[in-house]
Amino acid sequence: MSISFNQIPNDRRVPFVYIEFDNSRAVTGPQTQPYKILHIGQRIATGTKPALIPVQVTSLDQASSYFGAGSVLHKMLQGHFENNTSTEIWVLPLDDVSASVKASGQFTVGGMATESGILSVYIGGQRIQSAVTLGNTAVQVATILKAALDAATDSSVTATLANATVTVTAKNGGEIGNFIDLRHSYYDGEKIPAGLTLTMTPMASGAGNPDVNPAFTAIGSEQYNVIVVPYTDQANLTKIDTELSHRWGPITQDDGIAIAVSNIAYANLVSLGNAQNSPHLSIVEAFKHPTLPWQIAGAVGAVVASYGSIDPARPFQTLPLNGILSPQVGERLTHDERNLLLYDGISTLYADTGGKVRIERMITTYKTNAFGAADSSYLDVNTILTLSYLRYDLRNYILRKYPRHKIANDGTRFGPGQAIVTPKLMKAEIIAKFREWEGIGLVEDISQFKNDLIVERHASDPNRLDVMMPPNLVNQLIVTAAQIGFVL
Structure with a gap:
């Protein structure tokens, strides 16, 4: 008997027809990655929800009641709800630091x-x-x-x-x-x-931002794809990078990207961007924007979560930020200034001819590798979101289709129907998965992928299968250059 049954034992003698169900092959195709967004910020005393307990929010009225009208969180969520009402929203309230000073x-x-x-x-x-x-x-x-x-x-x-x-x-x-x-x-x-x-x-004269570490402790291992924070002080940005780097790792896989906004002067934006080097943090400039920077952060996070869940590889450029006031015409950053900021690790916005604020380019603050060499591998937020999706889809596929399988070497003559996987079989599965990703526009160059893909049993652990997977990610059309060589 070669079929690997999950529930029917081999010792049944009572006459009957025993039939079980196996759903390991029921779900096919690339799966939808559910997005959740987390807003971390301050409440005020009139809010009904206590600090450091995550709470789900479904409306701006709830936000006003839960965290207090006019609080940092209330304004962050105003920015969110004006741009996205579909993504699952969670909020982690913080209290003011007891020694803080109000501006x-x-x-x-x-x-x-x-x-x-x-x-x-x-x-x-x-x-x-x-x-x-x-x-x-x-x-x-x-x-x-x-x-x-x-x-x-x-x-x-x-x-x-x-x-x-x-x-x-x-x-x-x-x-x-x-x-x-x-x-x-x-x-x-x-x-x-x-x-x-x-x-x-x-x-x-405002002083004393809250510490974000207790917020991360409070959310535990829950995954949030986008985390919006109102703070751009160096102490908190360092803690955010440390936490998200840990979450990005292969053991936890609770990855997410943090979004913050700053409206400080151009020279200070340059310094702020160059002080960071994280693939998990995006700081957006809001120079001379009248709207609160944390309200803009809520809007940007909402747009990234909404459109990133639809297609993580599609660029965010031109997407509007509803409810955000643009700088007045004489106050806006020039094209060259925005271009330089994109080399300093600062994402940029622009105003169209009607004054509507739109995303120009969403990048991370990552600029150099561990040796200080220039490195653009994690430049675009789309790269992070695409990698997150590929890992999510592959992990869930293997866990769903091979939850209780045995492992054997290639060439083993096991009977059909046995719950056994071999390196060759897993390699074929991963190539098929790549084809699915190619079909939805996330990867390209199947020949390179097949040639470079390695699937093998671990040298010292017979129960482990090792995979080296080299997908060529689809890129974003950011710049088009053309020369018109005209003839008179």
């Missing part, structure tokens, strides 16, 4: 209104409008502005009033509050009513 800034009103109008100020890209009446004094306008800020309960700041000065303070502590953009009159037609002046003091 603050000011709006100081001067003069007297000589016309009625609307004063439009922007807090992290959120417009706050105040109705000004002819004859209003500076103190009256400041009082009106403070009331408008109080009414905007989902804003990222609170407001206090002293004479004609409104002080705004970040709802969350930490240096991230320093990156809340303050401005007025963003759109054409908006202006300060005649007779008034408005002096702004940028947000500053």
Whole structure:
């Protein structure tokens, strides 16, 4: 008897027809990799969910209730839900550090209104409008502005009033509050009513970001394909890289890529990018974008998770970021500046002719190997996502089709139906799997793959099968160069 039954024993003497089912061959073709996204960030005291316990979120209203309106997490998830409502979302809330300092800034009103109008100020890209009446004094306008800020309960700041000065303070502590953009009159037609002046003091003095390590401890071995973080301080970025490098390894295989956004000055972006060298971290520039950088991070993470799950090899360029305000025309980075940032490990955005913010190129911060030699192998986020998918699909295929098989050398004359795998059989399976990946546009060059593929039994462990698999990944069309040699 050569068939390897899973449940029917060989010692049955009672008359009956014994039939079992085997689903190891039921599922065919490349499998869909389910994506989950994790947002790590701060809550505020009004939030109903405690810190360091992962929670699933399905709506922006939930986020406001769970983590507090205007909190870092609330704004991150606002960016997410404006761009993706289908990916499974998990959130890991953090409390402010007890010794943290909240950033603050000011709006100081001067003069007297000589016309009625609307004063439009922007807090992290959120417009706050105040109705000004002819004859209003500076103190009256400041009082009106403070009331408008109080009414905007989902804003990222609170407001206090002293004479004609409104002080705004970040709802969350930490240096991230320093990156809340303050401005007025963003759109054409908006202006300060005649007779008034408005002096702004940028947000500053925030200190003490939370530590991300407790967040990683809290999620354990759960896999998240995309992890969005609001922090770009070196201490946290180093910890993120360490954690994701471990998760990427062959033992855990809980791989994911982290996405952060920074709106610091160009020279500082250069320094930030060059200080990192991780294939698991993507830092996106948001220079002069009014919108909160962590809200932009939520949007970018949502887009990467959505489109990466559809096709991990297809580039993200031109994909829109809904709800994100672009820098004003005179403030935008030049083409050459963005090109240089892409050599510094910083991903770039751009604004189209209508002002819509779009992804230009998503890269990692990886630039050099362990010896410091230039290395572009993990440059593009698509490479990481594609490799993650190939590993996921191959691992699940083998675990599904060969869950309890024996192993034998090539040429062994075992009976048909036996649950036995040989190196030659596994090699054929992997080549067939490559054909499937080729069919969905993830790999190319089957001849090279066949020639270089190695499948063999381990030299000292007879129960182990070793595979050296060399797929040629499909690349992305990023640059097209053409010369028009015209004739008159």
